[in-house]
Amino acid sequence: MYKEFKIKSTKQVEFINITSEVNKHLKEGGIREGVLVIYIPHTTAAVTINENSDPNVSQDIIKEVNNIIPFSDNYKHFEGNSAAHIKSSLLGCSETVIVKNSRLNLGRWQGIFFCEFDGPRTRSVRLRLMSV
Amino acid sequence: MYKEFKIKSTKQVEFINITSEVNKHLKEGGIREGVLVIYIPHTTAAVTINENSDPNVSQDIIKEVNNIIPFSDNYKHFEGNSAAHIKSSLLGCSETVIVKNSRLNLGRWQGIFFCEFDGPRTRSVRLRLMSV
Amino acid sequence: MYKEFKIKSTKQVEFINITSEVNKHLKEGGIREGVLVIYIPHTTAAVTINENSDPNVSQDIIKEVNNIIPFSDNYKHFEGNSAAHIKSSLLGCSETVIVKNSRLNLGRWQGIFFCEFDGPRTRSVRLRLMSV
Numbered sequence: 001m002y003k004e005f006k007i008k009s010t011k012q013v014e015f016i017n018i019t020s021e022v023n024k025h026l027k028e029g030g031i032r033e034g035v036l037v038i039y040i041p042h043t044t045a046a047v048t049i050n051e052n053s054d055p056n057v058s059q060d061i062i063k064e065v066n067n068i069i070p071f072s073d074n075y076k077h078f079e080g081n082s083a084a085h086i087k088s089s090l091l092g093c094s095e096t097v098i099v100k101n102s103r104l105n106l107g108r109w110q111g112i113f114f115c116e117f118d119g120p121r122t123r124s125v126r127l128r129l130m131s132v
Numbered sequence: 133m134y135k136e137f138k139i140k141s142t143k144q145v146e147f148i149n150i151t152s153e154v155n156k157h158l159k160e161g162g163i164r165e166g167v168l169v170i171y172i173p174h175t176t177a178a179v180t181i182n183e184n185s186d187p188n189v190s191q192d193i194i195k196e197v198n199n200i201i202p203f204s205d206n207y208k209h210f211e212g213n214s215a216a217h218i219k220s221s222l223l224g225c226s227e228t229v230i231v232k233n234s235r236l237n238l239g240r241w242q243g244i245f246f247c248e249f250d251g252p253r254t255r256s257v258r259l260r261l262m263s264v
Numbered sequence: 265m266y267k268e269f270k271i272k273s274t275k276q277v278e279f280i281n282i283t284s285e286v287n288k289h290l291k292e293g294g295i296r297e298g299v300l301v302i303y304i305p306h307t308t309a310a311v312t313i314n315e316n317s318d319p320n321v322s323q324d325i326i327k328e329v330n331n332i333i334p335f336s337d338n339y340k341h342f343e344g345n346s347a348a349h350i351k352s353s354l355l356g357c358s359e360t361v362i363v364k365n366s367r368l369n370l371g372r373w374q375g376i377f378f379c380e381f382d383g384p385r386t387r388s389v390r391l392r393l394m395s396v
Contacts, residue, residue: 001396002297027394033134035169035260037299039362041371048221051175051209060207060214061221065296068200069334075324077315082324089312094360096226098171098260100134105258107173109358110225126369128299128313128362130396132133132262165266167392180353183307183341192339194351200332228358230303230392232266235368237390239305242357244291264265264394 001029001129009119013066015048015058016114018125021102027125034099034131041126044084044118046091052111065090084118091115099129133161133261140249145198147180147190150257151243155236157259166231166263173258175217176250178223186241197222216250223247231261265293265393273383277330279312279322280378282389287368293393298363305392308348308382310355311389316375329354348382355379363393 007016018038026036040047051057065087075082089108095112106112111118114125135157150170158168172179183189194199197219207214227244230237238244246257267289271280282302304311315321329351339346355390359376362369370376378389 002362008275032199035262037360037362038374039360039369041374043313043321043371043373049175049225050217054209056210057175057214057217058209060209061218062208064150064201064205064214064218067205069328073328073331075327076320077318077324078320079318082328085314085321086325089314089352090222092224092356092359093313096169096171096228096360098134098169098258100260105134105171105173105260107175107256109175110173111180116297124371126362128364128396130262130299130394132260152301157302181307181357186341186343188340188342189307189346189349190340193350194265195339196333196346196350199337204327222354224356227356228301228303228360230266230390232392237303237305237392238265239307239388241307242305259291262394264392 009116019111026041029129040093046115135259141248147245161261169260170224171258178247273380298395304357310379
């Protein structure tokens, strides 16, 4: 199974919980045991797995990542969004999750987040399901 | 093959070399060529691959990661462990390693480390073996 | 399919675009749908996916990563290259890319970069192709 779906970010930097959307596509895949690769085809966005319960966790990650990689720092890239490119490489554009008993084998508190670093924009998320 | 095993961390921040434990489970999997996905189902821990020889390498990584992401920085998350969540997203909760000739195809100096960022705790490591 | 190829870095810190070399080996693999795992068997190097168009993006990432992780910071590792080990864990030694219609399913602006953090050296890149 291969799927692509769209999401819309509404801020410059924003984490969007895509767990239920990913789950929906996983069910259509009809695979019992394997792995799911979540892939972001952008260079100023990323995907991460972190706490799905208290939304302040995402807010704290965003605040600290913005501190570590300043928006302006004499970057040379002409588009002026180098901070977003750097954050994309640090967080990473793919995650591989285990599929077990036809379900995402996430931990109790884990959710999958699309990380927007240069929004607002319409973005894509791609999924590849691999069976054992 | 799917496996879960437990480890116990003994410090707040600690890297634990899990290479031999991973290897033991890989042998039971009986697969010759493929990949092994190592997955951490926690939001305040991670997995990384780095030098397995001089233990000062892990110590230096821990010290610098603690410098980059301060334990206190006016975080909003009520549990007070936001630094651990941020480190988890930066290091990442999964690694995919090549399996070749029934063995982990690691580099000469590489070992697999469980990264505890909010211990001490009992933790889980999950493994999914995929054959070509 | 499993492949290993060599590259030579010419600087201490350098990003080398390996997209076309990876593509060449992918074509030899003859697989239509699946994933490709790109694995770096070194502890002072990494792999990342980022913009392949303006080379200033790589330069900005390198400059900022060098800022975040200083070359000297009272590290204990006797070889003196702890900064390179830390960068390797932050960027990560593997990437999993979707293969679709026999091609790398990269985004429009994405390229695959070998990240040298302790060069110049001769380095290896390993590839494992998995079919659905």
